[in-house]
Amino acid sequence: MYLFPRLEMSYDGPLRCYQDQEIGSYINPSYNSTDCEKIISNIIENPEPEIIVSSNPGTHSIKITGLQGNCTYELLDLKGVRMMKGQVTGNNIIQTKGLTKGLYLLRLTNTHMNIISKLIMN
16 A cells, blocks of 8 residues: 555555654545544454364374364265264364274364365374
8 A cells, every 4th residue: 555646646545544643643534534443444353263173093083273162063075975973162072983094074164164174084
């Protein structure tokens, strides 16, 4: 974003408002705003934590960390056949004993997310 017009007099976006102790407060009249508090930015105040999915062949389990609240899971083979289904909450472990070795897809869903992860079961 440029604060001032460029040489060819085009704008990538004019300054909306600015405030500091030396200059004071400046509000661009072209935005029809009376204060800077009403200007909305795209900053996410509470970003979702990273969700990590890992399989552990030694314990025949899938570990899920970073979940917030309840989530439904489905474990699918590569043909799309559901091998397992259930609910997980928070940092949870899904037992996978009895599954054959191979590549699987784990789908985690709730009202806020739909995540699909690839897993290799050894």
